[in-house]
Amino acid sequence: MKPERIISFPHLGDYYIPIKFLLNKLTKLKVIESPPITKKTIELGSKYSPDFVCVPFKYNLGNFIETLENGANVLIQAGGGCRYGYYSEVQEKILKDLGYHFEFYTLVNSNRITPRSFYQTLKKIDPKISTFKMIYYSFLTILMIRYMDNIDDFIRKNIGFETKKNSFLDLKKEMLDSYTKCKGYLSLTKRYFYYKKRFKQLEINKPKDCLKVGIIGELYTSMEPFSSYFLEKELASMNIEIKRFTNVSYLLYQKSLQRRKNLRYIEKYCKYTIGADGMDNIYRAKYLIDQGYDGIIHIKPFGCTPEIGAIPIIRKVCQDGKMPIIYFSFDSQTSETGIKTRLEAFYDMLQIRKG
Amino acid sequence: MNKITIGIPKALLYYKYKDLWISFFENLGCEIIISPNTNKQILEDGIKFSMDESCLAMKIYMGHVYYLIDKCDYILVPRLKCIKKHEKLCTNFSALYDLIHNVFDKNLIHYNLDVDKKEDELYAFTTMGLSLGFSYRKIISAYKEAKEKEKLLNERRISKQKSLIASSNKIKILLAGHPYNLYDEYIGKQIERILEKSNIDIIYSDNYDQKYLETEVKQIAPHNYWTYNKEIIASIVHYQDVVDGIILVTSFPCGPDSLSNEMILRSVKIPITNLVMDEADANTGLLTRVESFIDILEERRKQK
Numbered sequence: 001m002k003p004e005r006i007i008s009f010p011h012l013g014d015y016y017i018p019i020k021f022l023l024n025k026l027t028k029l030k031v032i033e034s035p036p037i038t039k040k041t042i043e044l045g046s047k048y049s050p051d052f053v054c055v056p057f058k059y060n061l062g063n064f065i066e067t068l069e070n071g072a073n074v075l076i077q078a079g080g081g082c083r084y085g086y087y088s089e090v091q092e093k094i095l096k097d098l099g100y101h102f103e104f105y106t107l108v109n110s111n112r113i114t115p116r117s118f119y120q121t122l123k124k125i126d127p128k129i130s131t132f133k134m135i136y137y138s139f140l141t142i143l144m145i146r147y148m149d150n151i152d153d154f155i156r157k158n159i160g161f162e163t164k165k166n167s168f169l170d171l172k173k174e175m176l177d178s179y180t181k182c183k184g185y186l187s188l189t190k191r192y193f194y195y196k197k198r199f200k201q202l203e204i205n206k207p208k209d210c211l212k213v214g215i216i217g218e219l220y221t222s223m224e225p226f227s228s229y230f231l232e233k234e235l236a237s238m239n240i241e242i243k244r245f246t247n248v249s250y251l252l253y254q255k256s257l258q259r260r261k262n263l264r265y266i267e268k269y270c271k272y273t274i275g276a277d278g279m280d281n282i283y284r285a286k287y288l289i290d291q292g293y294d295g296i297i298h299i300k301p302f303g304c305t306p307e308i309g310a311i312p313i314i315r316k317v318c319q320d321g322k323m324p325i326i327y328f329s330f331d332s333q334t335s336e337t338g339i340k341t342r343l344e345a346f347y348d349m350l351q352i353r354k355g
Numbered sequence: 356m357n358k359i360t361i362g363i364p365k366a367l368l369y370y371k372y373k374d375l376w377i378s379f380f381e382n383l384g385c386e387i388i389i390s391p392n393t394n395k396q397i398l399e400d401g402i403k404f405s406m407d408e409s410c411l412a413m414k415i416y417m418g419h420v421y422y423l424i425d426k427c428d429y430i431l432v433p434r435l436k437c438i439k440k441h442e443k444l445c446t447n448f449s450a451l452y453d454l455i456h457n458v459f460d461k462n463l464i465h466y467n468l469d470v471d472k473k474e475d476e477l478y479a480f481t482t483m484g485l486s487l488g489f490s491y492r493k494i495i496s497a498y499k500e501a502k503e504k505e506k507l508l509n510e511r512r513i514s515k516q517k518s519l520i521a522s523s524n525k526i527k528i529l530l531a532g533h534p535y536n537l538y539d540e541y542i543g544k545q546i547e548r549i550l551e552k553s554n555i556d557i558i559y560s561d562n563y564d565q566k567y568l569e570t571e572v573k574q575i576a577p578h579n580y581w582t583y584n585k586e587i588i589a590s591i592v593h594y595q596d597v598v599d600g601i602i603l604v605t606s607f608p609c610g611p612d613s614l615s616n617e618m619i620l621r622s623v624k625i626p627i628t629n630l631v632m633d634e635a636d637a638n639t640g641l642l643t644r645v646e647s648f649i650d651i652l653e654e655r656r657k658q659k
Contacts, residue, residue: 051613051631052607052613053613053614053617083611086578086580087614089576089577089578093618094621269453269457270453271456271465272449272452272453273436273449274449274450275449278450302408303408304610305410305446305447306446306450308409308447309446309447309450309451310450312405312454312457312458313457316457329408
């Protein structure tokens with residue numbers, strides 16, 4: 001008899017919840033998520049990774065190794081984007097060379113995520129999936145991701161000013177638990193509005209002229225809190241309102257819709273797109289300046305090529321707009337204290353500027 | 356009317372398209388200034404004007420642009436997004452135009468290639484020629500002539516290398532990497548000089564007939580989508596039976612290479628070494644590594 005097929009995937013912030021939800025609804029396979037990211041994950045990942053590959057590769061590889069140790073034997077990698085699209089082949093090769101036995105599926109093998117390629121890959125994983133079910137639950141998951149992102153935006157704005165400690169995070173946990181139990185569009189939407197109301201009722205103590213900071217930069221470090229050493233948490237503890245653009249719903253559909261509009265907004269600086277999120281980040285820098293934010297934090301993994309191409313332009317945009325900006329480059333061995341010190345200095349500077 | 360002078364930085368894609376670009380502008384009757392080989396001054400200028408995390412080839416490019424800045428009317432800075440359908444290039448090439456434009460604020464020529472959006476080479480050359488004020492007919496005939504010349508020179512190089520492989524009995528090493536790394540004074544030439552001193556025949560990965568590219572790439576990396584990396588992989592597959600060893604030349608920290616080199620290193624069966632070059636001046640470490648690699652190859656020869 002064939003061993004039981006257990007499916008697993010790498011981490012990306014809280015998005016393991018909708019992905020797990022989707023896979024549970026669609027396939028008959030057992031779904032386990034990778035163990036939460038720890039120092040050990042990144043150590044394992046960097047041990048077997050190429051030298052100067054970007055950090056997300058190392059995190060993903062660490063996730064895969066840990067989940068394979070836990071018994072998974074079907075792995076999924078997303079793909080698409082700059083270097084990210086080629087992760088899967090190299091990771092598969094590295095893991096096979098390490099002696100693991102597993103099936104490996106990439107959602108996007110060529111450049112773009114298309115519904116068709118998504119469909120074909122899911123069919124390969126489990127040929128018994130019905131097409132109707134797939135469409136129904138895929139859109140439900142996208143909706144769930146969108147609701148999650150909306151709430152996250154609200155949390156980021158207000159979490160720095162909560163009066164009762166951890167009230168936001170506790171409620172968020174409760175909300176995510178409840179999302180996984182939903183059955184259809186109506187019950188999901190009901191839950192969303194219920195929790196939205198409850199979030200608004202949470203007590204906050206927010207001054208009118210609080211510091212507002214925008215986070216721009218590469219997508220993985222933006223969305224996976226561990227890889228940016230909980231930068232957002234740190235900012236929240238300094239009583240700062242945070243605005244972050246990158247989330248999965250942005251990548252899934254907003255990005256391609258906004259491309260032309262964004263490019264026109266920054267035509268003074270940019271004639272073409274830069275690849276991955278490069279052009280988007282230049283747009284965001286300009287947008288944050290025009291909206292009167294107090295500072296910008298740019299984060300990326302070490303050696304992220306699209307961002308390196310964009311940074312000189314972002315620098316010029318910020319010079320023209322007289323906007324303070326700080327750049328963080330994360331690697332597997334970045335020291336947490338160093339980041340904290342720089343962040344505190346940046347915070348002091350912003351406060352002095354504000355007067 | 357004064358002749359238009361066009362500056363071409365001798366870095367990055369210059370090594371790939373030099374025949375095409377130079378003969379195109381010559382056919383149009385423009386004057387061309389090409390920056391000199393990379394020297395210490397150019398490298399230092401380049402480092403000054405670029406991010407410390409960008410790759411060595413990119414830093415060198417910035418230095419070359421800076422050298423040309425007050426010596427010509429226009430600088431040719433290509434913007435290449437995609438040169439084959441459904442394939443990609445390193446994002447540095449698509450950022451290059453806007454990057455240079457923002458850092459130096461100089462007249463650049465619009466040269467934009469994006470095959471996925473139906474902007475092919477002919478289109479790029481036409482818009483470039485039109486922006487300089489030439490007529491359609493002149494541009495198209497100049498382009499066609501230049502293209503033929505490029506093809507001819509390329510074939511000549513390939514056949515020269517073929518005859519070298521067939522005739523010589525010395526140890527042969529395949530120098531594999533992007534052309535802008537292989538032929539740059541500060542990257543590939545350093546290795547080349549050491550190899551020449553040791554009396555070794557050098558085979559270059561870019562002198563390669565792309566007839567069977569797809570099937571050859573499939574042997575190592577079926578899903579690779581970087582056009583230039585595919586060419587390197589294919590040439591390694593093509594030449595691995597006729598050479599004694601392979602040296603992979605990479606500039607630190609090249610994005611696409613970091614992944615595609617891993618695939619190559621894990622799949623190739625003959626001796627292979629990966630030399631990662633950065634802006635550090637001392638080349639003693641390089642010398643040691645190349646010499647020990649040559650020793651290995653010589654021992655292997657003796658044992659056969």
